[in-house]
Amino acid sequence: MDAKLIVDEVRLTPILISDPPLLNTQGVHQPFTPRLVVEVITRGGVSGLGETYGDGVYLGLARPLAGALPGRMVTDVNGLFALAAETAGAPRQDADAGVDASGLRGVRTADKLRLSVVSAFETACLDALGKTLGLPVHALLGGKVRDEVEYSAYLFHKWAGTDDWGAALDPAGVVAQARRFDREYGFRSFKLKGGVFEPEREIAAIRALAEAFPGRPLRLDPNGAWSVETSLAVARELKDVLEYLEDPASGTAAMAEIAARTDVPLATNMCVTTFEEIPRAFAENAVRIVLCDHHYWGGLHRTRELAALCRTFGVGLSMHSNTHLGISLAAMTQVAATLPGLHHACDTHYPWQTEDVVTTRPVFRAGRLAVSDAPGLGVDLDREALAVLHRRWLEDDGTYRDRDDAAAMRAVDPGWTPSRW
Ligand SMILES: O=C([O-])[C@@H](O)[C@@H](O)[C@H](O)[C@@H](O)C(=O)[O-]
Ligand SMILES: [Mg+2]
Numbered sequence: 001m002d003a004k005l006i007v008d009e010v011r012l013t014p015i016l017i018s019d020p021p022l023l024n025t026q027g028v029h030q031p032f033t034p035r036l037v038v039e040v041i042t043r044g045g046v047s048g049l050g051e052t053y054g055d056g057v058y059l060g061l062a063r064p065l066a067g068a069l070p071g072r073m074v075t076d077v078n079g080l081f082a083l084a085a086e087t088a089g090a091p092r093q094d095a096d097a098g099v100d101a102s103g104l105r106g107v108r109t110a111d112k113l114r115l116s117v118v119s120a121f122e123t124a125c126l127d128a129l130g131k132t133l134g135l136p137v138h139a140l141l142g143g144k145v146r147d148e149v150e151y152s153a154y155l156f157h158k159w160a161g162t163d164d165w166g167a168a169l170d171p172a173g174v175v176a177q178a179r180r181f182d183r184e185y186g187f188r189s190f191k192l193k194g195g196v197f198e199p200e201r202e203i204a205a206i207r208a209l210a211e212a213f214p215g216r217p218l219r220l221d222p223n224g225a226w227s228v229e230t231s232l233a234v235a236r237e238l239k240d241v242l243e244y245l246e247d248p249a250s251g252t253a254a255m256a257e258i259a260a261r262t263d264v265p266l267a268t269n270m271c272v273t274t275f276e277e278i279p280r281a282f283a284e285n286a287v288r289i290v291l292c293d294h295h296y297w298g299g300l301h302r303t304r305e306l307a308a309l310c311r312t313f314g315v316g317l318s319m320h321s322n323t324h325l326g327i328s329l330a331a332m333t334q335v336a337a338t339l340p341g342l343h344h345a346c347d348t349h350y351p352w353q354t355e356d357v358v359t360t361r362p363v364f365r366a367g368r369l370a371v372s373d374a375p376g377l378g379v380d381l382d383r384e385a386l387a388v389l390h391r392r393w394l395e396d397d398g399t400y401r402d403r404d405d406a407a408a409m410r411a412v413d414p415g416w417t418p419s420r421w
Contacts, residue, residue: 048128
């Protein structure tokens with residue numbers, strides 16, 4: 001056993017990062033959102049980085065795991081799952097509460113919450129191992145099969161806020177946003193977050209995008225806010241321009257019914273988010289594309305396991321994204337580089353984030369990120385930035401420590417409830 005690879009210390013740093021007022025079916029993004037930075041430091045003095053959700057429930061699971069990890073090898077990433085289960089204790093009463101806190105990422109189970117935490121520890125261990133061996137994370141996952149990973153522009157209806165994007169509340173605003181993404185990042189595909197306004201307005205926005213960017217892949221994602229009939233009506237209206245429709249309705253049964261009655265491919269990051277959900281969804285042909293998220297699937301190795309299952313069943317694979325920083329973007333890019341069957345540009349919220357904890361912001365060229373061959377994830381921690389964002393978390397009175405898009409919406413419109421069409 002190489003003593004250099006033994007975990008000496010684990011540091012957890014909860015932070016609050018600024019976020020623009022992006023609208024979704026559950027409300028609006030709060031001005032700050034929590035993330036958790038995990039550092040695994042080896043006896044060899046190498047620090048590995050991971051990042052995940054930072055809400056209280058995740059922190060509560062991360063702390064005991066961080067306490068139990070010292071003394072173990074960073075190579076023992078398979079052992080993290082058992083260790084996390086052991087240290088988690090009895091699940092919180094609200095752990096199996098049906099959907100995640102923001103209602104946008106499918107079921108919420110104790111297992112899935114734990115996996116979201118394990119993913120950051122796994123990433124940090126792989127980063128530390130790669131840095132020690134002088135190998136990129138993709139080499140530890142079997143090697144890259146591509147040198148660049150393609151990402152898609154993530155368009156949102158939004159309020160003006162204090163950012164420099166301005167408001168986007170109608171088709172013209174959405175097209176203007178897309179033009180900037182096209183100009184500054186070179187993204188080829190465009191995904192619009194839907195479920196905010198009545199479907200006709202969102203159909204008009206997609207039509208406007210199709211006119212402004214003829215032939216470019218377009219996606220619409222209302223996070224399950226539509227009925228089966230509404231979903232089918234939208235699919236009929238947009239079938240000539242959509243690359244796929246993402247989670248038009250909620251749950252496998254509804255998705256399967258829609259899938260059976262339209263040729264528009266359906267994608268999901270809501271009805272297939274755990275291995276347990278796969279057998280039924282695949283048997284019922286509910287989805288043609290699974291949008292993986294290494295956070296809630298349990299890390300980079302599990303992402304590759306999911307990819308193998310999708311390949312076996314002829315289901316496509318791409319990536320989902322929530323608000324995240326450069327550590328997670330690097331992890332997404334490293335694992336995506338190893339997946340042969342990645343047929344769609346991956347989602348990323350990253351361009352919406354102006355703050356980061358990595359020293360160098362990744363640069364998208366023609367909508368793509370180059371796959372780093374530097375040791376580990378290929379990113380370095382900006383400790384000063386981390387301290388500033390942590391101080392914001394410390395000074396917060398609790399308003400922003402748990403993401404709550406509905407609360408942010410109700411602060412403006414007290415009677416607001418999520419719309420369903
Ligand atoms: O952050 C948002 O508003 C997104 O809607 C996000 O929470 C979703 O999980 C995600 O982007 C999605 O594709 O469903
Ligand atoms: Mg989605």
